Amino acid sequence: MPAYNTTIFLNDANGQMANEIKVTTNEFGSFNGSFKLPEGLLNGNFSLHDQNTSGSKYFKVEEYKRPKFYVEVNKPTGTYRLNDSVQVTGIGKAYAGNNIDGAKVTYRITRRVQYPYWWWWGGYGRYGYGRNEQVEITNGEVKTDEKGEFKITFKAIPDASADKKGQPVFYYEVNTDITDINGETRSGSTYVAVAYQMLQLNINTPDNIAADNLKELNITSTNMNGIHEKATVNVSIHKVKSPNKIFRERYWQMPDLFTMSKEEYQNYFPYDIYKDENDNTKWPLGDRILDKSDTTNLDGQWAIGNKKLIAGWYKIIATAKDKYGEDVRTEKYIRLTDEKQNPREIGEAIAIDTKKIFPATRRKN
Incomplete structure (x- = not known):
């Protein structure tokens, strides 16, 4: 609705009005505006309310905590074969420059399978271009050493149901969480690609x-x-x-069930697509x-x-x-x-x- 006038109220975590702004919709029926959150209020669920329609939207306000350290997980540069032991290294480093030693590192390794596009386009495989579901391979816990470094080792277990002829690539995602002695947790991740072929x-x-x-x-x-x-x-x-002809673009998806034979369909509709011509x-x-x-x-x-x-x-x-x-x-x-x-x-x-x-x-x- 263009040229619509209303007032948007900002309510704090106690439900009290903290600010308001008058807005008018443009020719497309939308508007924009901004609030500066007042200082000294409690954190929690804040909300925006439209005075005329009683429409509302909630959002959370939390205290900002500047991170004291970061995590880097290195992507392996070597090549691995399936069922090899893969080693991934990383480091926890404080922004102040010191090492995050003795910190707990929890990790989780997941695997997904990806087939090359031609395996899908050619109609060879039953899984399509990729199988994006992730399966957890292993998880565990290690600690950082005096340099803030850590090592994670896991076995590159393949999916036994994957069709080897389709040259599947197994992507192993390594997700890590480092918690320092103060209880602060930071995360990092990388992935490793392994396949039956090395090329x-x-x-x-x-x-x-x-x-x-x-x-x-x-x-x-x-x-x-x-x-x-x-x-x-x-x-x-x-x-x-x-x-030796040009097909008209299909106006709907290919049907699951064909009630006409291909010959009959093409007799009535010679320039329309029957299946996948x-x-x-x-x-x-x-x-x-x-x-x-x-x-x-x-x-x-x-x-x-x-x-x-x-x-x-x-x-x-x-x-x-x-x-x-x-x-x-x-x-x-x-x-x-x-x-x-x-x-x-x-x-x-x-x-x-x-x-x-x-x-x-x-x-x-």
């Missing part, structure tokens, strides 16, 4: 790119902590066979355009030679082996565009970069 491949080529601009790919290889690790990688590029990851693969092995470098540059690719969808597959002989794989779909090519040939709608077109205006795309 990660990433295809960093943009999702959409003009066909004329594709001179090279960008493919990197790292250990599980994101540090570059040289690897011999095989890369193949496959043309994706797109439908518009999903490029479900389209069949065509010719293999490139098959090349090379060694990765730090900047990820990956030459494709003089290959001239036409507009359309392509699937890039990169495979390698880690230092223990485990297979590593990643996939990515990219779309190459060419404004000179008929969009029907690649199953694409026309993209227009101009939002408005006026009568008698000619627009070419």
Whole structure:
């Protein structure tokens, strides 16, 4: 409601009015204002009240305590295998510069599972892109030494139900609370990534790119902590066979139960989506355009030679082996565009970069 006038009261923890402010709503029906909390009042539940509507909102006022120390938990830089003992170190340090020695450190280790995006897009896995539920692995208590440092050791236990073929990554989150001799508690955390494979491949080529601009790919290889690790990688590029028509955007979600056959539906609605015909990851693969092995470098540059690719969808597959002989794989779909090519040939709608077109205006795309 625009141009609405009212008074907002600030009540203290005893329910007594401590301040008030008159407000008027703007054209969108909202208003803003501020209060300065009076000094000398009791801490507790304060509230704001609208004089006209009796609407209210409660908030808590507490005494501010400046922290006397902080916690740093170091992320391990080494690589670990599943079921290895992982060691995490940290320190409690006072802002005054002294060490927080002899302090109690309580810790809790939780694990969650993450699958690569291609495992989900390709329809291989039943868990989807990630399983974000956290499972507690262990907990315990240690003490800081004379330097304020502490060490936590835990076993990187995998989730036995995780599908190894999907190259799951297990993230172990380390949460710590340090309590000093005065009873003050501060927290710190870090995480460790461990997997069946000791190598990660990433295809960093943009999702959409003009066909004329594709001179090279960008493919990197790292250990599980994101540090570059040289690897011999095989890369193949496959043309994706797109439908020879353009689908209208679906106005509702895909139904759980289909009452028509696909043939009957397409007979009545030839340009509407029946199931997942518009999903490029479900389209069949065509010719293999490139098959090349090379060694990765730090900047990820990956030459494709003089290959001239036409507009359309392509699937890039990169495979390698880690230092223990485990297979590593990643996939990515990219779309190459060419404004000179008929969009029907690649199953694409026309993209227009101009939002408005006026009568008698000619627009070419």
